[in-house]
Amino acid sequence: MALQQIVEETVTGLGYDLVEIERTAGGLLRITIDLPWAPPAEGQPAPLLEQFITVEDCERVTRQLQFALEVDGADYKRLEVSSPGIDRLLRHEQDFIRFEGQEVDLTLKEAIGEAATGSINANRKKFRGTLERAEGGGWQIVWSDAPPIKPGVRVSKKREAPPLQALGFTFDELREARLAPIVNFKGRAAKPE
Numbered sequence: 061m062a063l064q065q066i067v068e069e070t071v072t073g074l075g076y077d078l079v080e081i082e083r084t085a086g087g088l089l090r091i092t093i094d095l096p097w098a099p100p101a102e103g104q105p106a107p108l109l110e111q112f113i114t115v116e117d118c119e120r121v122t123r124q125l126q127f128a129l130e131v132d133g134a135d136y137k138r139l140e141v142s143s144p145g146i147d148r149l150l151r152h153e154q155d156f157i158r159f160e161g162q163e164v165d166l167t168l169k170e171a172i173g174e175a176a177t178g179s180i181n182a183n184r185k186k187f188r189g190t191l192e193r194a195e196g197g198g199w200q201i202v203w204s205d206a207p208p209i210k211p212g213v214r215v216s217k218k219r220e221a222p223p224l225q226a227l228g229f230t231f232d233e234l235r236e237a238r239l240a241p242i243v244n245f246k247g248r249a250a251k252p253e
């Protein structure tokens with residue numbers, strides 16, 4: 061049986077989603093798992109707090125994988141099971157649907173070139189902004205190039221909001237899309253309605 065199939069059957073059999081399998085030259089086998097996600101039913105609100113992979117989840121999968129890989133005789137020196145992390149890679153359409161409205165870091169394969177409009181640099185490949193559905197059914201990233209306001213700094217109410225920019229993209233144009241690793245040490249806040 062192929063390594064991919066063994067790992068996938070074991071992980072899904074335990075009730076988790078397989079995000080990624082990575083093999084390194086030093087014999088490390090790195091498995092990334094996540095909890096299953098399904099879009100909320102139509103008319104139902106999204107859950108306020110999302111569940112996350114715990115150390116116990118990783119330990120459970122590690123023990124089962126060690127047994128399954130030993131039985132099959134898979135060649136590896138070290139096994140590492142982890143969660144996708146705060147800067148998780150977005151690979152599939154379902155990932156984009158799941159994290160719609162979140163801050164993402166987007167890298168294009170090629171600079172936007174002649175498609176650049178307004179104040180967007182034509183050589184730009186990297187963007188950080190909010191992931192949204194485009195009107196035509198695709199995806200877009202919306203951002204502002206204004207510097208963030210520092211905590212504790214007073215902002216005049218008369219100050220004009222910086223202009224928002226949007227860039228539509230297809231999956232073929234993407235090199236990489238990740239959740240932006242934004243950490244809030246004041247605790248998790250409920251998602252706005």
